Amino acid sequence: MGRKGGMFQYADGVDKLLMLFGTLGCVGDGLMSPLTMIVLSDLVNVYGKADISISSDVVNKHALRLLYVAIGVGISAFVEGFCWTRTAERQTSRMRMKYLKSVLRQEVAFFDTQAASSSNFHVVTTISSDAHLIQDVIAEKIPNCLANIAGLVSGLLAAFFLSWRLTLASFPFTLTFVFPGVVFGKLLMSLGSKMKNAYGVAGGIAEQAISSIRTVYSYVGERRTLERFSHELQQSTDLGIKQGFAKGLMIGSMGMIFATWAFISWVGSILVIEKGETGGRVFLAGICVIMGGL
Numbered sequence: 001m002g003r004k005g006g007m008f009q010y011a012d013g014v015d016k017l018l019m020l021f022g023t024l025g026c027v028g029d030g031l032m033s034p035l036t037m038i039v040l041s042d043l044v045n046v047y048g049k050a051d052i053s054i055s056s057d058v059v060n061k062h063a064l065r066l067l068y069v070a071i072g073v074g075i076s077a078f079v080e081g082f083c084w085t086r087t088a089e090r091q092t093s094r095m096r097m098k099y100l101k102s103v104l105r106q107e108v109a110f111f112d113t114q115a116a117s118s119s120n121f122h123v124v125t126t127i128s129s130d131a132h133l134i135q136d137v138i139a140e141k142i143p144n145c146l147a148n149i150a151g152l153v154s155g156l157l158a159a160f161f162l163s164w165r166l167t168l169a170s171f172p173f174t175l176t177f178v179f180p181g182v183v184f185g186k187l188l189m190s191l192g193s194k195m196k197n198a199y200g201v202a203g204g205i206a207e208q209a210i211s212s213i214r215t216v217y218s219y220v221g222e223r224r225t226l227e228r229f230s231h232e233l234q235q236s237t238d239l240g241i242k243q244g245f246a247k248g249l250m251i252g253s254m255g256m257i258f259a260t261w262a263f264i265s266w267v268g269s270i271l272v273i274e275k276g277e278t279g280g281r282v283f284l285a286g287i288c289v290i291m292g293g294l
Helices: 013-030 032-048 056-104 108-114 119-162 164-170 172-211 213-218 222-253 256-274 279-293
Strands: none
Touching: 013 056, 013 119, 032 056, 032 119, 032 279, 056 119, 119 164, 119 279, 164 172, 164 256, 164 279, 172 222, 172 256, 172 279, 256 279
């Protein structure tokens, strides 16, 4: 975790403890949907029995269980957000302090030679932006990833607990949600990187022309500069169209939910009629499978 060159190389003992409790909070946050489905499965079965009237004791019992789940998940989400946000602030603050100390250790001649250069501004801006990105990753991206992984694993475990037959039959459909996200996600990242480079080239052309506006004007290079700038922007436009098409395909692939629900309904009806399983457990097991895949 604290190896040289890693993301958490500036983490001390307190930060590691915060990340440990934050990870436990992420697990508790991911358990929200599976625990809710387990509680509701018994309630749906009670509502499905036509020969038994619903008493206030039954409603109060399940409402109290849902209250316990809400309290546990709320505490876990608070611990998750507090611990990861706090350790992100501590680590990035320590990173900025290390950079400041390294700058102050330089000789006076270093500042004399660099004072008239524009590189100081770029270095400071890069350090600030990188520190902000690292703080955003530690405070938000990592806990979200851990919570989603916990939701996937706990959702499948809850589905196996509710109806293992239905889970085994519908588990391959989970891959139909994961595969498009991975493929189109990598495609969108690649297109986004190319668009960033294209915008960078176009911005460099504009910045160069503005900084040397007298030379451009004296050599009548306005048209040539506009052509180069438009060419780079056209590349970014083409990449933007491809990116939009990829997003459309990824969103459209989520239509597999309807096919999955059709298959789960068919298999679930067979399990209820022939295997004697209860409808509430079968129905909510299917929800856990789909939510885990999503």
